[in-house]
Amino acid sequence: MVRAPCCEKMGLKKGPWTPEEDQILMSYIQKHGHGNWRALPKLAGLLRCGKSCRLRWINYLRPDIKRGNFSSEEEEIIIKMHELLGNRWSAIAAKLPGRTDNEIKNVWHTHLKKRLLNSEIQKRVSKPRIKRSDSNSSTLTQLEPTSSACTTSLSDFSSFSEGTKNMDNMIKSEDIESVETIMPPIDESFWSEATVDYESSTMMTSNSWTISNELAPPQYQFNSVESFQQRSVDYNGSNYDDGMDFWYDIFIKSGESIELPEF
DNA sequence: AAGTGATGCAACCGCACCTTT
DNA sequence: AAAAGGTGCGGTTGCATCACT
Numbered sequence: 370m371v372r373a374p375c376c377e378k379m380g381l382k383k384g385p386w387t388p389e390e391d392q393i394l395m396s397y398i399q400k401h402g403h404g405n406w407r408a409l410p411k412l413a414g415l416l417r418c419g420k421s422c423r424l425r426w427i428n429y430l431r432p433d434i435k436r437g438n439f440s441s442e443e444e445e446i447i448i449k450m451h452e453l454l455g456n457r458w459s460a461i462a463a464k465l466p467g468r469t470d471n472e473i474k475n476v477w478h479t480h481l482k483k484r485l486l487n488s489e490i491q492k493r494v495s496k497p498r499i500k501r502s503d504s505n506s507s508t509l510t511q512l513e514p515t516s517s518a519c520t521t522s523l524s525d526f527s528s529f530s531e532g533t534k535n536m537d538n539m540i541k542s543e544d545i546e547s548v549e550t551i552m553p554p555i556d557e558s559f560w561s562e563a564t565v566d567y568e569s570s571t572m573m574t575s576n577s578w579t580i581s582n583e584l585a586p587p588q589y590q591f592n593s594v595e596s597f598q599q600r601s602v603d604y605n606g607s608n609y610d611d612g613m614d615f616w617y618d619i620f621i622k623s624g625e626s627i628e629l630p631e632f
Numbered sequence: 633a634a635g636t637g638a639t640g641c642a643a644c645c646g647c648a649c650c651t652t653t
Numbered sequence: 654a655a656a657a658g659g660t661g662c663g664g665t666t667g668c669a670t671c672a673c674t
Binding site (some may be wrong): 383384385386420421428429432470472475476478479480606 | 639640641642643644645
Binding site (some may be wrong): 416 | 660
């Protein structure tokens with residue numbers, strides 16, 4: 370398929386929008402709707418490409434756009450949804466009326482990512498969960514005390530293996546509050562003794578993990594090694610690095626010895 | 633006051649997917 | 654069924670502003 374020439378080659382304008390352009394675009398869409406974005410600029414008398422018009426409308430001019438800083442509730446939702454969906458900004462934006470995917474993406478990269486990183490560092494510094502059991506070996510031992518065993522299986526979590534896209538079906542807009550139910554906060558009683566054998570120093574490469582752990586809340590359990598591997602591969606399809614801790618947490622709790630696939 | 637680096641945000645780009653022909 | 658065209662998404666960039674020296 371032949372790609373359409375870019376805006377510049379067509380003699381179209383790029384860069385920041387002027388108030389005049391905004392006004393033209395806004396009044397045209399209010400009067401006629403946007404219809405075909407590609408045809409819109411010509412019809413509206415704008416020297417812009419349709420893509421640029423669409424973006425400007427969606428991210429800035431739409432009447433239902435919410436302006437101003439994100440509330441702490443909104444930030445919480447973004448954090449939780451990102452934990453579940455990864456960098457699927459449009460899906461996250463769908464849960465936050467008036468906010469755009471672009472805005473959420475920016476907020477994530479400029480504020481929330483750093484904040485989460487800091488709090489994670491703080492958490493690990495203040496209460497380390499893992500120590501090297503032998504300074505000459507790569508075996509790591511988790512320190513926290515055990516708690517009661519959990520025997521429930523994770524079959525209700527199985528739709529995960531169909532890929533992260535199916536998350537849209539799992540999470541309905543009215544269920545935002547219930548994200549806690551899907552991914553409950555982890556309290557200290559959750560952790561048990563575990564060992565992790567590394568074949569490399571980084572979690573991003575293929576490792577051999579040995580987990581001894583008799584407990585896990587249902588939402589973190591896996592029925593088999595294969596199911597975990599399948600899920601980790603699926604997750605890798607989106608954003609494995611961002612979610613490494615997420616998988617690490619799950620894995621630590623899965624109570625199985627498995628080989629992570631090569632990524 | 634000037635220079636410089638960091639930060640935030642709007643906008644662009646390339647790609648994938650969907651729809652139409 | 655395949656090609657063409659349209660749309661939406663996520664990653665990235667560039668610029669304005671702020672903070673610091």
